[in-house]
Amino acid sequence: xxxxxxxxxxxxxxxxxxxxxxxxxxxxxxxxxxxWFRQAPGKEREFVAAISWSGARAYSLKGRFTIxxxxxxxxxxxxxxxxxxxDTAVYYCAATDRWSGYGSPPMQKDxxxxxxxxxxxxVSS
Numbered sequence: 116x117x118x119x120x121x122x123x124x125x126x127x128x129x130x131x132x133x134x135x136x137x138x139x140x141x142x143x144x145x146x147x148x149x150x151w152f153r154q155a156p157g158k159e160r161e162f163v164a165a166i167s168w169s170g171a172r173a174y175s176l177k178g179r180f181t182i183x184x185x186x187x188x189x190x191x192x193x194x195x196x197x198x199x200x201x202d203t204a205v206y207y208c209a210a211t212d213r214w215s216g217y218g219s220p221p222m223q224k225d226x227x228x229x230x231x232x233x234x235x236x237x238v239s240s
Contacts, residue, residue, distance in 0.1 A: 117141040117210050117229040124206060124234030131198050131238075137191040137208030137231055144189040148214040151182060151193045152224060153204035153236075160207070160224050164193065167216030175222070198238045205233040 123135040137149070150165040164182035165173045172182055183192040191208055209227035214220055221227065 117144070117147065119208050119210065119229055119231035121206065121208050121231045121234040124236045126237045126239065127198055129199055129238055129240050132194070132196045133198065133236060135193040135195070135206055135208075135234060135236070137193075139189045139191065139210070145186040147210040147212055147229075148216075148221060149182075149184055149191045150209045150211065150221060150227060151180075151191075152207045152209060153202075154207070154233075155201075155204040158204075162222040162224070163206070165214065165220045165222065166191070167214050167220075169216045171214075171216030171220070173220035173222065195236070198236075200238045200240045203236060203238050205235050207231055207233045 118140045120138045148167045151163040154160040166182045179197045181194040208231045210229040211221050211227045
């Protein structure tokens with residue numbers, strides 16, 4: 116089992132920045148590829164970014180968001196810059212053992228095994 120706890124969400128003005136954190140405990144964090152998803156009210160949960168244990172990255176929102184992992188601290192981050200009102204959502208981190216960094220990255224929520232409880236990000240205009 117891997118337990119994931121997100122933090123760092125909040126209210127920010129458009130154009131601002133936030134850094135989300137996801138603290139992992141349980142099994143060895145470095146063995147898993149990690150991802151960030153988000154879910155806005157009335158919408159499906161959508162992929163944001165993923166990072167393999169070796170540091171390979173994949174994005175659906177390249178340019179404004181950066182996914183980072185610190186294996187020494189068992190922590191995943193999502194640095195979000197130039198935020199827009201449409202970025203408002205609950206952000207979730209998730210873990211999967213299905214990506215070594217080669218081939219297609221895991222971009223579907225069904226590919227992930229463990230999930231955090233989410234953290235709310237609200238961007239005001």
